[in-house]
Amino acid sequence: MKFAPLLAAAGLLLAFMAPALAQTPTDVWVHADSLTDSPKYPEGFTHFDYVNVDAPKGGTVRMGDMGGFDTFNPILPKGEVAGGIGLLYETLLTPSLDEVNTSYGLLAEAMKVAPDYDSVTFRMDPDAKWHDGEPVTAEDVVWSFDKTRELSPNYAQYYANITKAEVTAPGEVTFSFDQTGNRELPHILGQVLVMPRHWWEGTDASGKQRDIAESTLEPPLGSGPYRLDSFDAGRTISYKRVEDYWGADHPTQVGTNNFDEYVIEYFLDETVWFEAFKGDQFDWWNEYTARRWATAFDFPAVQQGRIVQELFPQDYNGNGLMVGFIPNLRREKFQDPLVREALNYAFDFEALNQTLFYGQYERVDSYFFGLPFASTGLPEGEELEVLNSVKDLVPPTVFTEPYTNPVSGDPAKLRANLRTALDLFTQAGYTLNGTQLVDADGQQLTIEILSNQPTLEPMFQNLVNNLGQIGVTATIRLVDAPQYINRLRSFDYDMIYTQWRQSFSPGNEQRFFFGSSTANEEGSQNYAGIADPGIDALIDKLVIADDRDTQLAITAALDRTLLHHHYVVPGYTLRNARIARWDRFSHPETLPEFSSGFPTIWWWDAEKAAKTGGAQ
Structure with missing residues (x-):
């Protein structure tokens, strides 16, 4: 609802099941x-309680x-x-x-x-x-x-x-x-x-x-x-x-x-x-x-x-978020959703939570994580009706597969996930040539993670090391704040780690986050460069929703569709x-x-x- 650039709840569930928008x-x-x-x-009230x-x-x-x-x-x-x-x-x-x-x-x-x-x-x-x-x-x-x-x-x-x-x-x-x-x-x-x-x-x-x-x-x-x-x-x-x-x-x-x-x-x-x-x-x-x-x-x-x-x-009760590694779809190597999905299998959150995070975090699995209307399971009811209205514009898996993040945490699970990642890369046209994952032209897949936060480097290294095991050369580029902001605004990066914050009333700001109109608008928060007709259609429906149930159904449909496009390798949060x-x-x-x-x-x-x- 609120726009962020200028200026940032289980118990609330009943309060937000009213049949109509206020x-x-x-x-x-x-x-x-x-x-x-x-x-x-x-x-005529005199002060806030x-x-x-x-x-x-x-x-x-x-x-x-x-x-x-x-x-x-x-x-x-x-x-x-x-x-x-x-x-x-x-x-x-x-x-x-x-x-x-x-x-x-x-x-x-x-x-x-x-x-x-x-x-x-x-x-x-x-x-x-x-x-x-x-x-x-x-x-x-x-x-x-x-x-x-x-x-x-x-x-x-x-x-x-x-x-x-x-x-x-x-x-x-x-x-x-x-x-x-x-x-x-x-x-x-x-x-x-x-x-x-x-x-x-x-x-x-x-x-x-x-x-x-x-x-x-x-x-x-x-x-x-x-x-x-x-x-x-x-x-x-x-x-x-x-x-x-x-x-x-x-x-x-x-x-x-x-x-x-x-x-x-x-x-x-x-x-x-x-x-x-x-x-x-x-x-x-x-x-x-x-x-x-x-x-x-x-x-x-x-x-x-x-x-x-x-x-x-209290500081988290009123908002949700998606946070994670965001690949830049303006670069050809990330345009295949199979490539983006493969990246998620190389991120071992569970090992990080055990060894680096002191068990303090939970994995994000929604663009509205922390809010009571985030998508779960398979679509049904009005959400299913919304998705059927754009059926030809959304991934078929939104109807058949609940979104879940891969789970690692031990060597056996990580090996299995890396095998899945390699299979996805292979389906996308890459080949493991010795120790290098190469495309049809023999060029190795490389990814640079841009950041201005040195404290995140150990977490980044988890993804870098795991990708390295399947032939992808990933590197970390740490820059100062002014350079990072300039490169962020001009979309000059392979991948960043950042977030989108969401409110209890999603609406117009979704265009700024995910709409085609902002994919190449310098300074927008469409970090991934999303320009997808299905996403646009869902945002258009959301903006003019005339009752609360419909608003939440469309939000869940938008959430589910974004997840199944694999635009983000979801990270973690503490509420x-x-x-x-x-x-x-x-x-x-x-x-x-x-x-x-x-x-x-x-x-x-x-x-x-x-x-x-x-x-x-």
């Missing part, structure tokens, strides 16, 4: 929008990140946007953290959907102000939308069904669509990032004309709870809380944004990054390496209780955030169901900080 009432002004259920909070309305304001929270930044322009497709830029800019609607796909008015106080869903109108909150005191206007919204679509190919695809944005009354902006019945488009438009037209069209301190089409390191004007205070380009950035923030008493903002200062420190080396956390140079560590989580947190600050380790399942933190913060007793809420609803705890020592 339908925002049409032709009336409403305070909230939901794709999956009626909004929890009624009009999960916040502490009496949370103290003060203190500093320091975050750490890898890489750097070179621009404060949030919409350009090139360059590294500074972290935390969302603290400055706001959207028309803002989500709650204890519901899925439900948003409430922020810059817009209300919205009105046309009866046939061919447009949506937002009414601006007259209290919304930029940090210079100027009002946030409907004209700002139109300008921001038009410039974002003009300058970002990614968003041009995402907004493909929106024909225009226009001011239709004082303080009102209307978005018109080229289709009817798409219930997701109004929700998507609530996420539009609104920028100050008057500032961007003005001049800087030296008199130079600003240009939204250019990168900039001039601290921008925002409307959000923080303003950019200071920075060292590419290394550190500091935001300060706005004392007279227009939304301080807004029901969606009460009890949030409790820190006086928000700092991000950047690092170019992962070892240095982790050592900086241990040395109290920043406060919060999100661990993604099983070995480090299991073995590296034995230093004094942990033993003394000054650093706390904790798992947060918990592994967090270590310096113990100088507190949070509400009950966290929201779909997020740990850090740092938004947490606060500086002076008593804990005094015991922990260090940063103030």
Whole structure:
């Protein structure tokens, strides 16, 4: 549902078996929008249930990140946007953290959907102000939308069904669509990032004309709870809380944004990054390496209780994912699905989980892994009807074979899987010539895995070694973050290891992930280069699904079809955030169901900080 480039549940099963998609009432002004259920909070609510309305304001929270930044322009497709830029800019609607796909008015106080869903109108909150005191206007919204679509190919695809944005009354902006019945488009438009037209069209301190089409390191004007205070380009950035923030008493903002200062420190080396956390140079560590989580947190600050380790399942409750090795179909050697399927038989996840992952992970077997509507078994019911409607466009195996990953974990099973892989390569036209797997022209099959994450190299080596046993030369190319991002955007790789995140309400974003229209759109998240008429047909059906059961049936059909094309060698995941933190913060007793809420609803705890020592 939500688009990722700019800005990321078993108990929920009953909640998502309703017979129809939540339908925002049409032709009336409403305070909230939901794709999956009626909004929890009624009009006139005072605050979200999960916040502490009496949370103290003060203190500093320091975050750490890898890489750097070179621009404060949030919409350009090139360059590294500074972290935390969302603290400055706001959207028309803002989500709650204890519901899925439900948003409430922020810059817009209300919205009105046309009866046939061919447009949506937002009414601006007259209290919304930029940090210079100027009002946030409907004209700002139109300008921001038009410039974002003009300058970002990614968003041009995402907004493909929106024909225009226009001011239709004082303080009102209307978005018109080229289709009817798409219930997701109004929700998507609530996420539009609104920028100050008057500032961007003005001049800087030296008199130079600003240009939204250019990168900039001039601290921008925002409307959000923080303003950019200071920075060292590419290394550190500091935001300060706005004392007279227009939304301080807004029901969606009460009890949030409790820190006086928000700092991000950047690092170019992962070892240095982790050592900086241990040395109290920043406060919060999100661990993604099983070995480090299991073995590296034995230093004094942990033993003394000054650093706390904790798992947060909330951060994964609201989304699913597919993660894995993604071959680039733009390269001829990966266009045969038999070749792609063979690669999966060479990945020994079970051995890795035993020896490298400390048993912490589970294998991914769905593009919607972790969500209750991921495809399972064989298709039946409405999902089968959907697949039959595109029968000539999807792999025949979707009807006859449940998707399963190969299982290894011991030498005998691995040998059997490698024999299967070799047989698939042979069916695809390759021959084992001595120790080399060669094509009809005698050229050996080679694969380069591109990455900027050295910690993943041991996992990559598992695939490299196993492919080597059947004559495939696989290599690992580690590059720095800027080079990796540039090559990713231009699809300059054989294979990468990355992920697609999915929401409880799949829809338009599937085109950006898997649609033919984005296969060669530089910067899209169609990493595999998928351009398949069957996938396109299923996405088209999904976008206009008019009830929840149909939406889920089409999603399962899409999931199953993607799996049977073998576009990915599925990886693994842990459905918990592994967090270590310096113990100088507190949070509400009950966290929201779909997020740990850090740092938004947490606060500086002076008593804990005094015991922990260090940063103030």
